[in-house]
Amino acid sequence: MDLTTLAFFFFAALTLGFGAVVVLSRNIMHAAFSLLFTFFGVAGLYVLLHADFLAITQIMIYIGGILVLIIFGVMLTTRITGVDVKSGRTGKLQLGLTAALSVALAAVLVKIFLSTLWHIAPAADVDATAELIGNALLTKYLIAFEAASILLLVAIVGAAFIARKK
Amino acid sequence: MEIGLNHYLIVSGILFSLGMFGILSRKHAVMVLMGLELILNAANINFVAFARYGGMNIDGHIAAIFVIILAAAEAAVALAILLNIYQHFKHVNLDEVNNLKE
Structure with a gap:
């Protein structure tokens, strides 16, 4: 297993692990900070895909701009010191249906990705x-x-x- | 083991589903915004992966840059609307925001 492979699995795990924390966490501040690591993971994937400019753009705009805006949004619209920092789940039934729908969507997407014969051009060196x-x-x-x-x-x-x- | 196009596509597919789950399962408007950002990031991974494995085609990068620009504009406007909703309703639960005007 070479270094690129290891780096890919590290960044993929970072992206998906913290992405799961974002949507599953009960505390909205934890979700906002987990989003930081998700964005970093995506920037790492861009580097592995030879997209250096996009990786820097991702860090500057997503982490430096959008994430700061989202954290502002959390702090301005939630009573941090009170009890109202919960991220507001919907009811049990809707939660179950949503989880089932999302898992089905992921399964269908992965199936489509794996079963399609993609045209892959020879890698150009840039x-x-x-x-x-x-x-x-x-x-x-x-x-x-x-x-x-x-x-x-x-x-x-x-x-x-x-x-x-x- | 060689990392190929499929690996990136699977990561993006799972990230998309996570974002979908976040949007559908939460009432807090900021959480919905976070789910939206996850979905946009998943789409961007796809653009860049196809650009890389389609012979380093730069068009995919351009599309990803425009997605990032739109995400920034959307986040700014959404935050402004959220602040107004909070001033009016004293909460940002999307289920209970049901009138446009007092």
């Missing part, structure tokens, strides 16, 4: 993806890139407008 991504963003995907920048501007303005004091 040193760094940042240059390729930059070129593609400013040529082939220029319109989508500009639309994304407008979307982010609208999201900032909209968020500030919605959350302001009346």
Whole structure:
């Protein structure tokens, strides 16, 4: 078993283990912090897939931005010092149905993935993806890139407008 | 043992199901958001894995970057809406948020 294989199983276990903690934990703060390790695990998987730029982006935006926003959300909408830090489960019946549905979904997905004969191209050696991504963003995907920048501007303005004091 | 495309796909499939379970089984709106992030991450793993095993096709990376951009915008707007719901109802239980206007 070489190092890449070990690294893959380590990151996969990190992602799925803490992902399970996120959805199963009763304490919402624990769930938010487990999400941190899940994102780290996914960044590790990106590194193993030779996606260096995406791994850094994942750490900077997901962990530095989205996770901080989510933790803000937890702290602003939950009475941390009171009793209300529970993450609010639904009823027993719905929980059972949901668990059954999710397990069935996972089984079907894994079955589909394993039974499909994927076309696999010979691996091309790429040193760094940042240059390729930059070129593609400013040529082939220029319109989508500009639309994304407008979307982010609208999201900032909209968020500030919605959350302001009346 | 060689790590191939299928390994990554299985990880992403299981992560997707976990996120689905999180969304469907929780009432707290922030927990639903966390489940959503898990699902988006699962989709991203798929994009990058197919990019890698499709001959290092950079289009998959671009799609993943746009998913991350959309996730950031969605998280910001969702948090703003959550704050408003909390100010109005004093809780964020999605089951009990049932009117848009007083």
